[in-house]
Amino acid sequence: MQTKNMRKIIYHVLVGGFAILLLYPVIWLIMSSFKVSQRIFITADSLIPDPFVLSNYVQGWQGFGDYSFGTNINNTVIFVILVLIGHIISCSLIAFGFARLKFAGRSFWFAIMIMTLMLPYEVVMIPQYIIFAELGWLNSLKPLVVPAYFGHPFFIFLLVQFIRTIPRELDEAATIDGCNTFQIYYRIILPLIVPALATTAIFTFYWTWDNLLGPVLYLNSPSKYTVSMALNMFLSNETASNWGAMFAMSVVSLIPVFIIFFIFQRYVVDGISTSGLKG
Structure with missing residues (x-):
């Protein structure tokens, strides 16, 4: 019994220490957001702000020009919602076709689709930009x-x-009851894949919320900038970078990420673990 308790203590100490190690950068970011911008890296080895200031949050929220950081958050929320809806609808429909429908070359097209996972975005970035420029879609979502x-x-x-x-x-039971293929999709399959759809939605939210390369390529107007672009604007190669304001707004931008994770983390585990099974 003593050996078992000792193992538990050692296990929790190791896991707790590892968790602190992983969370330290986030803690350092939060504490640095309350430091004077010029002293952040001078006192980088200390977590305690001296002096403790709130001006970084005020300056950061004011944003740039006529647009506050709230505008960037609104733009990002719209961006995330539209992409999330697109992924939920298109991915579920395509997945249903590959998993349930029989058509010529199904295995071939599925293999091609999987191969695109190994295709770096930089390979298609320029062709896509040219296409969207020809369509007149630049400086829009x-x-x-x-x-x-x-x-x-x-x-x-x-x-x-x-x-x-x-x-x-x-x-087969739904077909006997008179359901067609599309009815099987949204009445039978769709309700049963909610955990996987939740996983899709959560990862879509994460990847879209902090997407920088895409908005930098296609958005030119400050009124349309996303959160990631606004954070990047606090850094400057010509003048002093406002690290304090950037850290403060980084903390603000992390709040939705933490909220979504803690509310829906169970769906992430269920969706990924169940998807690894094969019936």
């Missing part, structure tokens, strides 16, 4: 949102694996 309505290979694969765990007998 269209180049960032419209591709989401044509599926994402990672989420399609995740949902395909999840759908394959659902017994086909349910499809």
Whole structure:
């Protein structure tokens, strides 16, 4: 009994120490947001702000020009919602087709789709930019949102694996009851893949919220800047960077991320673990 208790103590000490090690950068970021900007790196080895100031949050929220940081948050929320809706609809439909429908070349097209996971974004970045420029979509959310309505290979694969765990007998029973293919999708399959859809939504939120490269490529007007672009504007190669304001707004931008994670973390675990099974 003593040996078992000792193992538990050692385990919790090690896990707790590892958790503190992982959380230290976040703690340092939060504490540095209350330091005077010029002293952040001078006192980088100390977590305690001296002096303790709130001006970084005031300056950061004021933003740049006529647009406050709240404008950037609103732009990002709209961006995230549109992409999230696109991924949920397109990926679930495509995954249903690969998992349940029989058509010529299904295995071939599924393999091609999986291969695109290994394709770096830098390879298609310039061709996509040229296409969107020809369409007149620059300086708008269209180049960032419209591709989401044509599926994402990672989420399609995740949902395909999840759908394959659902017994086909349910499809056959629904067919006997008079359901067509689309009715099977939204009445039978869609309600049963909610954990995988939640995982898709959460990862879409994370990846879209902190996306910098896409908005930098396609957005030119400050009124349309996202959170990641606004944070980047606090840094300057010509004048002194406002590190305090950037750290303060970084903390603000992390609040939605933490809220979403703590509320929906159970769905992430359920969605990924179940998708790894094969029925």
